[in-house]
């Protein structure tokens with residue numbers, strides 16, 4: 001069986017290294033200190049939190065993913081659903097039903113997954129004043145068992161029209177829950193910064209920041225080599241270094257490449273550099289539809305900018321040579337084009353450089369261009 005995992009949380013045997021980071025997170029959770037975990041996409045934020053909580057004996061994990069939330073109603077309901085999943089005992093359900101009786105909640109067990117689910121009267125929309133109420137339920141839950149509250153993709157709160165009000169109501173409640181550790185995690189660095197480091201934000205300096213960096217090459221490459229060896233496949237440093245380079249050191253993308261490398265390499269053989277072409281072609285075949293879909297959303301001008309970034313990199317996009325190469329002459333229209341591609345989640349900004357969210361999309365553009 002292919003031993004490489006990507007696109008989801010990894011833990012236990014599939015989790016590599018990060019001992020100092022885990023120790024740090026565990027320490028903060030045990031001392032009920034709120035933390036904010038940031039890092040690039042697919043670097044391993046959610047996995048590090050999950051692994052750390054697994055190692056905190058006696059502390060349970062109340063996990064909410066706020067990805068894509070569009071309203072306070074959705075926010076509250078995600079929190080409530082997480083509470084219901086964690087707390088499956090009838091006594092606590094009674095409390096939820098009582099507190100939120102105006103929503104006519106009903107709790108049932110999903111016949112397929114056997115997980116409890118909560119549904120509300122769809123005609124009632126939860127408003128901002130429900131936020132403190134919902135967070136109070138977390139408090140009641142914590143009185144019965146120790147929990148750590150994880151709010152993943154927390155930056156998406158900023159998408160709410162009334163984000164500020166939501167944030168200040170949350171902050172108002174959370175600051176008094178001194179013995180409940182909250183972990184906020186988010187990928188889009190600038191937006192997370194806005195929430196935690198902007199003096200006007202209700203969450204200003206409310207949690208200790210922790211950055212998740214790429215896994216160091218020596219540790220991660222050993223881990224990957226062992227995985228290849230489980231299927232009698234060899235891989236040398238020359239190939240692995242290239243894999244890290246293509247993936248910009250992002251663990252999720254490295255594992256995706258290794259998954260494909262495994263697929264194109266028969267057992268009892270050693271993978272060489274020549275396999276990388278097959279690997280990328282395999283990934284392109286799997287992902288091409290989504291690249292084409294992304295391209296179809298762009299104007300000709302935006303596509304010209306994108307192709308130039310793919311070819312020349314995105315650190316000098318307002319320079320004369322870049323604009324010449326892209327066939328454009330106005331820096332402010334380049335800026336607008338890039339903004340749009342950031343909004344579409346095609347590009348992101350990192351250390352004054354615009355990069356592809358998906359490194360394989362970039363590789364595909366350059367491959368196709370030849």
Ligand SMILES: Nc1ncnc2c1ncn2[C@@H]1O[C@H](COP(=O)(O)OP(=O)(O)OP(=O)(O)O)[C@@H](O)[C@H]1O
Pocket residue numbers: 005006007008009010014015016017018039040041042043044045046047048187251252253255256
């Ligand atoms: N410690 C690790 N050991 C091995 N692989 C890892 C590790 N951390 C991350 N990965 C790889 O990266 C992938 C993404 O991990 P995870 O979902 O934890 O990252 P994330 O930063 O939360 O991503 P996102 O920004 O998409 O939420 C995993 O599926 C796995 O392939």
Ligand SMILES: [Mg+2]
Pocket residue numbers: 045046047152
């Ligand atoms: Mg994540």
